[in-house]
Amino acid sequence: MAQLRGFASAAAQGADIPEVVCFEKQSQWGGQWNFTWRTGMDEHSEPVHSSMYRHLWSNGPKECLEFADYSFDEHFGRPISSYPPRAVLWDYINGRVEGTGLRDWVRFSTAVRTVTPHPISGFLVTSEHLPSQSESTEHFDDVVVATGHFSFPHVPAFEGIESFPGPVMHAHDFRGAEELADKDVLVIGSSYSAEDIGIQAHKLGAASVVFSYRTEPMGFGWPASLEEWPLVRRFQGRTAYFRDGRTRGFDAVILATGYRHHFPFLPQELRLRTANTLYPDRLYKGVAAEETPHLYFLGMQDQWFTFNMFDAQAWLVRDMILDRFAIPAAEVRRRDIQRWLNRMHAIETVREDVEFQADYIRDLIELTDYPMFDLDAVVEIFLEWKHDKQADILTYRDRCYRSVMTQTEAVPHHTPWIEALDDSSAAYLSTAEVPVA
Amino acid sequence: MAQLRGFASAAAQGADIPEVVCFEKQSQWGGQWNFTWRTGMDEHSEPVHSSMYRHLWSNGPKECLEFADYSFDEHFGRPISSYPPRAVLWDYINGRVEGTGLRDWVRFSTAVRTVTPHPISGFLVTSEHLPSQSESTEHFDDVVVATGHFSFPHVPAFEGIESFPGPVMHAHDFRGAEELADKDVLVIGSSYSAEDIGIQAHKLGAASVVFSYRTEPMGFGWPASLEEWPLVRRFQGRTAYFRDGRTRGFDAVILATGYRHHFPFLPQELRLRTANTLYPDRLYKGVAAEETPHLYFLGMQDQWFTFNMFDAQAWLVRDMILDRFAIPAAEVRRRDIQRWLNRMHAIETVREDVEFQADYIRDLIELTDYPMFDLDAVVEIFLEWKHDKQADILTYRDRCYRSVMTQTEAVPHHTPWIEALDDSSAAYLSTAEVPVA
Numbered sequence: 087m088a089q090l091r092g093f094a095s096a097a098a099q100g101a102d103i104p105e106v107v108c109f110e111k112q113s114q115w116g117g118q119w120n121f122t123w124r125t126g127m128d129e130h131s132e133p134v135h136s137s138m139y140r141h142l143w144s145n146g147p148k149e150c151l152e153f154a155d156y157s158f159d160e161h162f163g164r165p166i167s168s169y170p171p172r173a174v175l176w177d178y179i180n181g182r183v184e185g186t187g188l189r190d191w192v193r194f195s196t197a198v199r200t201v202t203p204h205p206i207s208g209f210l211v212t213s214e215h216l217p218s219q220s221e222s223t224e225h226f227d228d229v230v231v232a233t234g235h236f237s238f239p240h241v242p243a244f245e246g247i248e249s250f251p252g253p254v255m256h257a258h259d260f261r262g263a264e265e266l267a268d269k270d271v272l273v274i275g276s277s278y279s280a281e282d283i284g285i286q287a288h289k290l291g292a293a294s295v296v297f298s299y300r301t302e303p304m305g306f307g308w309p310a311s312l313e314e315w316p317l318v319r320r321f322q323g324r325t326a327y328f329r330d331g332r333t334r335g336f337d338a339v340i341l342a343t344g345y346r347h348h349f350p351f352l353p354q355e356l357r358l359r360t361a362n363t364l365y366p367d368r369l370y371k372g373v374a375a376e377e378t379p380h381l382y383f384l385g386m387q388d389q390w391f392t393f394n395m396f397d398a399q400a401w402l403v404r405d406m407i408l409d410r411f412a413i414p415a416a417e418v419r420r421r422d423i424q425r426w427l428n429r430m431h432a433i434e435t436v437r438e439d440v441e442f443q444a445d446y447i448r449d450l451i452e453l454t455d456y457p458m459f460d461l462d463a464v465v466e467i468f469l470e471w472k473h474d475k476q477a478d479i480l481t482y483r484d485r486c487y488r489s490v491m492t493q494t495e496a497v498p499h500h501t502p503w504i505e506a507l508d509d510s511s512a513a514y515l516s517t518a519e520v521p522v523a
Numbered sequence: 524m525a526q527l528r529g530f531a532s533a534a535a536q537g538a539d540i541p542e543v544v545c546f547e548k549q550s551q552w553g554g555q556w557n558f559t560w561r562t563g564m565d566e567h568s569e570p571v572h573s574s575m576y577r578h579l580w581s582n583g584p585k586e587c588l589e590f591a592d593y594s595f596d597e598h599f600g601r602p603i604s605s606y607p608p609r610a611v612l613w614d615y616i617n618g619r620v621e622g623t624g625l626r627d628w629v630r631f632s633t634a635v636r637t638v639t640p641h642p643i644s645g646f647l648v649t650s651e652h653l654p655s656q657s658e659s660t661e662h663f664d665d666v667v668v669a670t671g672h673f674s675f676p677h678v679p680a681f682e683g684i685e686s687f688p689g690p691v692m693h694a695h696d697f698r699g700a701e702e703l704a705d706k707d708v709l710v711i712g713s714s715y716s717a718e719d720i721g722i723q724a725h726k727l728g729a730a731s732v733v734f735s736y737r738t739e740p741m742g743f744g745w746p747a748s749l750e751e752w753p754l755v756r757r758f759q760g761r762t763a764y765f766r767d768g769r770t771r772g773f774d775a776v777i778l779a780t781g782y783r784h785h786f787p788f789l790p791q792e793l794r795l796r797t798a799n800t801l802y803p804d805r806l807y808k809g810v811a812a813e814e815t816p817h818l819y820f821l822g823m824q825d826q827w828f829t830f831n832m833f834d835a836q837a838w839l840v841r842d843m844i845l846d847r848f849a850i851p852a853a854e855v856r857r858r859d860i861q862r863w864l865n866r867m868h869a870i871e872t873v874r875e876d877v878e879f880q881a882d883y884i885r886d887l888i889e890l891t892d893y894p895m896f897d898l899d900a901v902v903e904i905f906l907e908w909k910h911d912k913q914a915d916i917l918t919y920r921d922r923c924y925r926s927v928m929t930q931t932e933a934v935p936h937h938t939p940w941i942e943a944l945d946d947s948s949a950a951y952l953s954t955a956e957v958p959v960a
């Protein structure tokens with residue numbers, strides 16, 4: 087959507103833009119934000135893309151992801167809280183593109199199957215229209231890969247897990263915590279998915295949650311029934327054996343063990359191979375494939391910033407495609423990438439981590455005409471957010487921030503997050519929570 | 524495995540056989556019988572193939588699926604019961620091929636990505652070795668598709684199901700009924716998966732099960748907590764509204780709504796499109812693609828018979844490939860297919876249904892050198908089995924049958940099925956059940 091909007095913005099300013107075709111395998115746009123109740127495979131036997139779930143609310147303040155060219159105020163017409171639920175964020179990102187004619191550029195329900203470099207120039211893209219199962223191959227001069235990287239689960243095996251007598255699922259397949267009520271839950275992992283699924287379980291009545299970390303614990307001030315233990319070594323029946331010698335029985339296991347950057351539609355040599363990191367190697371300006379001209383990737387970074395970073399990337403990619411931004415020679419590209427990698431490797435504090443990504447975005451915006459915004463102010467919001475979470479992991483979503491785009495102060499939601507059990511737009515936008523059926 | 528074994532059997536008799544390469548995306552053979560605890564996607568982000576689950580036991584007497592060239596007696600050295608658990612059947616099918624050198628013909632962990640007709644003759648097969656993500660394309664004269672048809676779930680949507688506040692999963696993703704203990708469970712569908720998942724839930728302590736049928740109820744004599752209701756119309760919260768006006772609240776929903784014949788690796792024009800039926804149209808002798816010479820499908824039929832039917836098919840396909848069986852002209856093929864289709868459409872009774880498939884297999888065996896066996900006797904076992912299930916759906920798996928291959932009478936398992944909570948080979952083959960950890 088960012089890339090489409092980038093081209094639309096240039097077109098609105100009178101630029102001559104090429105034909106743009108966006109292939110989207112779902113029947114609606116919104117990516118991760120386009121929730122589905124399905125798990126595993128969808129109605130066309132395609133892997134389900136979204137990893138989101140019922141009761142997923144933004145886990146960062148919306149003031150950090152606001153678009154610089156489409157504010158929350160413009161969309162909602164009034165201040166809202168800082169941590170809206172998924173449906174409300176979908177509404178916001180949809181609002182920027184719906185009704186603008188951009189749907190005509192999208193082929194929905196169409197999955198890209200293969201992208202192969204054309205022997206002379208450009209790429210042959212083979213796609214399948216899923217409802218009709220009909221395939222077609224077309225030539226494109228440039229290819230922008232914007233398929234996300236939180237959809238293909240990384241699922242490590244643990245000895246004995248195959249006979250654990252209860253649900254074992256990766257965060258990707260988690261669709262809601264209601265089924266964890268009264269259960270003793272083991273969550274493996276110590277990042278955002280672990281944290282949020284753990285507190286979702288708590289919110290919806292789990293008897294206990296043990297988080298099991300590989301590298302380090304999250305260290306929040308958990309309520310008494312939530313604890314952090316070292317990594318599981320093995321399972322026997324419902325009992326987990328931990329590295330520190332402790333054992334405990336569980337009713338359910340959630341593997342919040344992250345995702346794989348995976349591009350099954352690309353030939354091996356064009357696949358981006360990277361861990362989840364702030365600066366994947368071999369992408370000039372974080373977007374242009376270092377060794378393959380005319381191949382671009384959006385959003386492949388680990389994410390403090392999201393929507394507005396994707397925008398800045400998309401605007402620059404647009405300018406690369408339109409030859410408004412001249413891609414320099416190979417050595418210059420390598421030096422630029424290396425400079426960012428060196429800086430990344432030297433990061434020691436959370437502040438440096440966030441500032442790194444802010445500076446990266448600043449660099450992008452300076453190279454294109456995406457509206458510059460107060461990135462330093464956003465860094466401060468991120469740091470305050472970290473602080474809020476340390477202070478109280480169960481109430482941080484009740485805090486309010488001020489927009490750096492419009493200076494609007496968010497207003498508290500009518501219901502504290504821990505009590506909010508209706509995550510629909512209607513309930514959120516009403517003046518008081520609608521009772522759940 | 525049947526196809527490999529078919530070629531091996533010809534080779535053992537001195538036939539000159541061509542190079543045979545079997546691509547298997549899992550790291551082990553056994554297909555559905557190769558259980559995995561994973562759901563959704565596997566470690567290589569491939570859709571998980573097997574739809575089986577903990578505590579899955581054969582749902583038909585093993586005497587109906589016994590290989591004509593490798594008996595249960597030969598494998599186990601002593602009589603066993605008629606309904607072994609999954610691991611024991613895996614052991615049996617593995618036993619026929621393990622240690623015979625056939626592993627050398629298989630490229631494990633290698634998924635076929637595309638099969639395209641070569642402009643001159645044969646096919647180009649592109650496969651990916653999953654651990655290394657390396658792709659290669661090779662030429663083959665003949666292609667046998669034996670990828671099964673119970674892996675890609677058919678998942679209809681129901682109004683309101685997206686906000687059902689508990690687990691909603693297709694039978695394909697069901698991995699065991701322990702999590703259904705004390706729950707009120709809704710199972711949609713009225714075929715084998717519905718039946719077995721419903722009684723698994725009951726066995727493992729579900730509070731109640733409602734089966735919801737579209738066409739007709741299964742009509743077994745269910746225990747009091749299991750009932751059959753008409754189709755669900757819609758959900759609101761945890762409440763399901765049924766076509767007959769009844770409503771009820773549930774904790775979990777299992778969609779046992781069948782599978783899709785799906786061949787994402789074939790070009791559209793070569794895909795077999797069929798419902799789950801005894802005689803898919805456009806397959807000569809049920810195996811040879813009517814319009815595409817040198818393209819074969821195994822096991823695409825709805826199944827009374829399984830292993831020995833796959834064998835008979837594989838032996839005939841082998842003979843087609845070796846030009847030992849001459850494929851007749853198009854009109855002859857069409858007439859043959861049409862004759863079977865006409866007979867299928869005239870089927871009125873269960874007996875006719877089973878006899879249809881027995882006669883189909885007889886036809887195949889008469890055309891090749893697979894050992895003929897007493898198909899009529901197997902038909903009678905199937906009918907007795909149907910009768911046993913009508914008599915008592917919870918004890919039918921305790922019944923014993925006589926092998927048509929060896930005349931060996933099965934012996935009762937040491938534990939009635941409803942009480943057997945260890946489905947491992949070790950527990951099954953021991954003289955008494957090992958207590959569960």
Ligand SMILES: Cc1cc2nc3c(=O)[nH]c(=O)nc-3n(C[C@H](O)[C@H](O)[C@H](O)COP(=O)(O)OP(=O)(O)OC[C@H]3O[C@@H](n4cnc5c(N)ncnc54)[C@H](O)[C@@H]3O)c2cc1C
Pocket residue numbers: 109110111112115116117118119135137138139143144145146151196197198199232233234235236237351384385389391392393
């Ligand atoms: C559980 C979870 C919660 C999150 N919560 C937040 C949050 O609170 N705040 C936040 O800012 N970010 C959050 N994120 C981060 C999220 O990744 C970004 O917000 C954003 O969705 C990334 O956008 P994207 O377009 O790069 O990728 P995605 O949103 O993943 O979209 C990729 C799109 O590509 C399509 N696609 C994939 N393969 C193909 C193909 N072969 N052919 C055609 N189409 C294809 C998909 O259908 C999808 O629509 C969350 C992520 C996850 C997993």
Ligand SMILES: Cc1cc2nc3c(=O)[nH]c(=O)nc-3n(C[C@H](O)[C@H](O)[C@H](O)COP(=O)(O)OP(=O)(O)OC[C@H]3O[C@@H](n4cnc5c(N)ncnc54)[C@H](O)[C@@H]3O)c2cc1C
Pocket residue numbers: 524546547548549552553554555556572574575576580581582583588633634635636669670671672673674788821822826828829830833
């Ligand atoms: C839940 C369930 C229970 C069943 N229970 C019984 C029972 O009790 N008794 C009985 O007789 N039958 C049972 N069946 C029927 C079962 O389908 C057959 O027994 C048998 O497994 C079918 O064998 P197959 O080789 O045709 O397919 P499968 O067993 O499905 O094997 C297909 C193989 O193809 C591989 N494959 C798929 N796509 C690719 C690709 N693109 N590249 C490489 N490899 C690929 C898979 O990894 C798999 O190994 C059951 C089926 C299900 C779903």
Ligand SMILES: NC(=O)c1ccc[n+]([C@@H]2O[C@H](COP(=O)([O-])OP(=O)(O)OC[C@H]3O[C@@H](n4cnc5c(N)ncnc54)[C@H](OP(=O)(O)O)[C@@H]3O)[C@@H](O)[C@H]2O)c1
Pocket residue numbers: 142143144145146236240242257274275276277278279280282283299300301302317342343344345362389
């Ligand atoms: N809005 C929300 O509420 C919400 C909820 C969930 C997720 N998200 C978003 O989703 C994205 C993905 O987050 P994520 O947490 O799924 O992925 P992630 O940030 O990449 O974290 C992966 C986690 O898995 C652990 N891990 C990996 N391999 C492991 C192994 N073999 N054994 C044990 N642990 C292992 C890692 O531990 P190490 O530290 O040891 O490497 C790390 O803790 C983020 O953008 C996040 O913001 C948002």
Ligand SMILES: NC(=O)c1ccc[n+]([C@@H]2O[C@H](COP(=O)([O-])OP(=O)(O)OC[C@H]3O[C@@H](n4cnc5c(N)ncnc54)[C@H](OP(=O)(O)O)[C@@H]3O)[C@@H](O)[C@H]2O)c1
Pocket residue numbers: 579580581582583673677679694711712713714715716717719720736737738739754779780781782799826
């Ligand atoms: N060993 C075991 O215990 C075991 C366990 C499970 C499965 N299996 C095997 O697995 C294979 C597959 O069996 P299966 O039962 O999954 O598939 P199946 O036999 O094809 O049955 C599909 C079922 O789904 C129903 N259905 C389809 N669409 C529906 C809709 N929109 N709404 C409601 N119902 C719908 C069908 O109802 P209609 O009648 O209305 O069409 C039918 O009852 C079989 O070979 C079986 O033997 C074995």
